[in-house]
Amino acid sequence: MKFLLTLLAFVAFSGAARAQLSIEITGAGAQRIPIAIASFPGEASLPAPISAIVRADLERSGLFRSIEVPRMVPTPTEASDVNFPEWRARLADALVLGSVLQRPDGRFEARFRLFDVVKQTPLGGIAYTLTAQQARATAHRIADFIYEKLTGERGVFSTRIAYVVKRGTRYELQIADADGAGEETALASFEPIISPAWSPDGRRLAYVSFENKKPVVYVHSLLDGKRHVAANFKGSNSAPAWSPDGNRLAVVLSREGGSQLYLMNADGSGVRRLAQSATIDTEPVFSPDGQSLYFTSDRGGSPQIYRMPANGGDAQRVTFEGTYNVSPRISADGKRLVYVARNNGRFQVATLDLTTRQTQVLTDSDRDESPSIAPNGRMVLFATVVGGRGILSAVSVDGRVRQRLSVSAADVREPAWGPFIK
Amino acid sequence: MRALLTALTIVTLAACSSTPTQEQAPAGVEDRPPTGAQQPGAQTQPVQPGGVRSVDLTTGQKPGASPLTDPGSILSKRSIYYDLDKFDIKDEYKGLVEAHARYLRDNRNAKMLIQGNTDERGSREYNLALGQRRAEGVKKMLILLGAQEPQVEAVSLGEEKPKAQGSSEEAWAQNRRSDILYAGEY
Numbered sequence: 237m238k239f240l241l242t243l244l245a246f247v248a249f250s251g252a253a254r255a256q257l258s259i260e261i262t263g264a265g266a267q268r269i270p271i272a273i274a275s276f277p278g279e280a281s282l283p284a285p286i287s288a289i290v291r292a293d294l295e296r297s298g299l300f301r302s303i304e305v306p307r308m309v310p311t312p313t314e315a316s317d318v319n320f321p322e323w324r325a326r327l328a329d330a331l332v333l334g335s336v337l338q339r340p341d342g343r344f345e346a347r348f349r350l351f352d353v354v355k356q357t358p359l360g361g362i363a364y365t366l367t368a369q370q371a372r373a374t375a376h377r378i379a380d381f382i383y384e385k386l387t388g389e390r391g392v393f394s395t396r397i398a399y400v401v402k403r404g405t406r407y408e409l410q411i412a413d414a415d416g417a418g419e420e421t422a423l424a425s426f427e428p429i430i431s432p433a434w435s436p437d438g439r440r441l442a443y444v445s446f447e448n449k450k451p452v453v454y455v456h457s458l459l460d461g462k463r464h465v466a467a468n469f470k471g472s473n474s475a476p477a478w479s480p481d482g483n484r485l486a487v488v489l490s491r492e493g494g495s496q497l498y499l500m501n502a503d504g505s506g507v508r509r510l511a512q513s514a515t516i517d518t519e520p521v522f523s524p525d526g527q528s529l530y531f532t533s534d535r536g537g538s539p540q541i542y543r544m545p546a547n548g549g550d551a552q553r554v555t556f557e558g559t560y561n562v563s564p565r566i567s568a569d570g571k572r573l574v575y576v577a578r579n580n581g582r583f584q585v586a587t588l589d590l591t592t593r594q595t596q597v598l599t600d601s602d603r604d605e606s607p608s609i610a611p612n613g614r615m616v617l618f619a620t621v622v623g624g625r626g627i628l629s630a631v632s633v634d635g636r637v638r639q640r641l642s643v644s645a646a647d648v649r650e651p652a653w654g655p656f657i658k
Numbered sequence: 659m660r661a662l663l664t665a666l667t668i669v670t671l672a673a674c675s676s677t678p679t680q681e682q683a684p685a686g687v688e689d690r691p692p693t694g695a696q697q698p699g700a701q702t703q704p705v706q707p708g709g710v711r712s713v714d715l716t717t718g719q720k721p722g723a724s725p726l727t728d729p730g731s732i733l734s735k736r737s738i739y740y741d742l743d744k745f746d747i748k749d750e751y752k753g754l755v756e757a758h759a760r761y762l763r764d765n766r767n768a769k770m771l772i773q774g775n776t777d778e779r780g781s782r783e784y785n786l787a788l789g790q791r792r793a794e795g796v797k798k799m800l801i802l803l804g805a806q807e808p809q810v811e812a813v814s815l816g817e818e819k820p821k822a823q824g825s826s827e828e829a830w831a832q833n834r835r836s837d838i839l840y841a842g843e844y
Contacts, residue, residue: 428818430782444786449844450773450813451786472790472814475783488787490812493794495787516787532784539784562781576781583780605781624825650782 257399257416257628257641257648268301269386272328272353276346277311278336282371286336286346289375293393293415294382297614298637303328314349320356328353330386334361334378343367346374350382359385372418392610396654397617398422398432398441399628403646409443411458414610414653416641422458431475431606432652435482435502441652442466442476442485442502453487455502466504477521477529478502479546486510486520486529486546497531499546510548519563522546523570530554530564530573541575555588557595563606567613572633574598574607574616585618587633598635608653609633619649725761726840732757736838738796739831742777745792747799755796758838759803766806769841772796774814775821777830782816789814792836 271294275287294300303326312318313335323331334348349361362381366374376393383391392414401408407429412419423429427446434441439458444451451472456463467473471490478485482502489498489507497510497517510529511517516539519532529546532539538559544551555561560578567574570590577586577595582602588595603621610617615637617630622640626647630639642648725731738751747755762768774793776785793812800810822832 428815430786430816430818446815446818449771451816470811471794472786474786488783490790490794490814495790516784516791518787519781519783532781539781560780562784578780603779 257412257419257643260640260642268299269330270301270303270328271330271332271382271386272303272305272323272326273332274305274308274312274334276334276336276348277313278338279346279371281338282336282344283368284371284375286371286375286378287332287334289372289415290332290379290382293376293379293391296415296639297383297391298632299383299387314347314361318351318356320351320353323351323353330359330382332378332382339365344371346371346378348378350385372413376413376415389614390612390656392612392614392653392656394657395611396438396657397608398434398650398652398654399619399648400429400432400650401643401646401648402428402626409441409456411654422456422461423463430650432650433476433478434652434654435478436480436655437482438655438657440502442478444474444476453485455485455504464504466502467498467500467507469507475518475520479522480524480526486522488518488520497529511544511551521564521566523566524568525570530566532562532564541573554590561586565607565609565616567609567633568611569613572609572613574609574633576604576607576618585616585631587616596635598631598633599629599638601629604629606650606652608651610653611656617651617653619651733761738792738836738838740792740834740836742830742834743788744834745788745795747795752799755799756803759800759805762800762805762809763803766809768809770800770805770810771839771841771844772810772812773819773837773839773844774812774816775819775833775835775837776817777833778817778820778825779830782818786814786816786818789816792834796836796838 273287273291279286291302295302312333314333316333331351331353332348337345339345344366345363346366347363350359352359364374379393380391395414396411397414398411401410405426407425408421409423409429409432410419410421425445425447430444432441432443441456443454445454451474452465453467453473453476454463455466466485467487467489469489469491473487473489475488476485485500485502487498487500488495495516495518497520498507499510500507513533513535515533515535517531517533520529522529527546528543530541530543533542536553539562540553541555541561541564542551543554558577558579561575563576565574573588573590575586576583583604585598585604585607586595587598601620605619607616607618615630615632617628619626620629626649628641628648628651725733727734732754735754738747762770772793774789776789793814797810797812801807820833822829
């Protein structure tokens with residue numbers, strides 16, 4: 237298994253019930269591409285049905301509508317001659333055909349081909365060699381290929397998400413596929429874990445753990461479970477953010493009094509103060525070009541979002557509407573700010589177009605926290621509370637597509653969407 | 659045995675009270691030989707020539723109740739509550755903070771951790787900073803009243819360790835709080 241995570245020695249592993257995130261789609265885009273995805277003959281020998289996962293991935297994006305495929309004999313595969321008028325009559329704009337073969341060495345071959353039904357042309361296809369355990373990952377890659385061919389932007393089905401599950405007194409930092417499946421526990425603790433942040437290469441997480449009865453910043457390598465203290469100074473240590481090159485962390489320390497911004501190497505060395513304010517500065521995040529830091533500060537009397545040069549310097553205020561704008565995140569193209577705004581006592585995910593200065597509230601919930609933008613900029617994952625329970629929710633940056641991800645009998649919070657996998 | 663180790667820690671910490679801010683686990687027990695002789699506050703008497711030196715931590719201390727935990731003492735009161743988004747110490751808590759400042763002034767070996775807390779609403783990281791500001795407000799007042807900087811560490815638990823569960827005004831008011839803990843209590 238690619239990401240078999242090692243549990244830490246000090247954590248007693250309990251055979252706790254699996255806690256998979258279940259997803260409920262509560263809204264979709266206005267215009268969805270009708271796509272027919274036939275079952276892949278031979279996929280029943282895999283532990284996860286590839287065609288069904290591809291279908292679910294594409295539907296969840298809100299940009300596709302899956303068309304029911306009737307039972308066909310023989311079931312067509314990527315090698316079949318395609319009867320385009322027949323698929324057009326089923327109102328499909330796109331068609332996916334594929335197959336799975338078991339090889340003598342026990343591994344499998346999955347092949348697929350994508351067709352443009354309207355233009356009656358193939359749009360490409362791929363053959364994968366995989367182990368049975370790689371069925372889900374393969375399906376996500378196929379979904380990414382289809383998504384990119386038909387929408388022109390990169391898919392995020394192969395990316396992973398991190399989040400914290402709180403069940404009773406136990407906190408677990410978990411990693412799962414973007415569809416919530418295949419969850420693994422990176423860290424379990426009886427003390428809170430907050431603010432997970434993915435390194436740009438997706439191999440490490442920085443986060444804040446309270447295992448020493450106070451907030452301390454750790455960097456945790458997912459493959460081997462090794463972790464080190466990045467910041468444990470007198471006072472509180474929190475809010476880690478990776479520089480785009482993965483070499484440095486912006487953090488918030490109170491070692492000199494007050495919550496203030498610092499820059500350090502990822503190993504914890506070379507600590508340097510970035511700004512001086514008599515008020516709270518926190519939640520730093522780098523712009524994608526690494527030149528600026530966005531952060532939350534109440535220097536103007538209420539918490540607002542500011543921007544400053546990443547090496548220190550004068551800060552400019554970015555948000556002006558309302559009296560509580562926090563948790564800035566910046567899209568990969570640097571053009572869109574996503575944050576949490578308080579509107580009439582409701583905390584809601586909002587977006588600010590940095591070019592046009594247009595703001596838009598994206599949700600109608602009232603306890604939104606910790607937004608995290610998908611690496612392709614299409615969706616925002618965030619934590620909220622529904623029925624007194626913490627859940628994750630996702631909304632498209634235009635506010636149209638909505639999903640809920642929840643774990644039964646537990647609180648889920650602090651989501652962080654991982655980077656593209658190379 | 660545990661109490662003894664804790665007491666020993668206090669003595670060793672006192673010996674290096676100008677330690678720079680190289681923080682490790684707050685309640686860390688140093689593993690060092692009992693060479694208490696050089697340390698102020700630790701009375702030592704050679705018991706047998708050429709052998710063991712005994713360290714007597716009972717000198718100057720009364721057995722039994724500590725004023726810190728005696729319910730009749732104001733020092734047993736450890737919590738300061740705040741209004742929404744506020745961090746100033748309300749008048750009703752000033753006597754409490756003054757008493758703890760006096761204790762720290764009179765007991766230079768004593769060490770304290772102040773944990774700031776907030777209610778659950780809003781950003782976790784901003785709340786962490788808000789709790790830090792509350793804890794530092796208490797620390798500032800303690801130092802103004804004669805406590806020494808190395809005696810007090812102010813940290814924040816933000817909204818992460820609510821004393822009262824639930825999303826009511828009552829629960830939120832309980833959770834906007836600074837707690838005072840002495841070495842050995844955390």
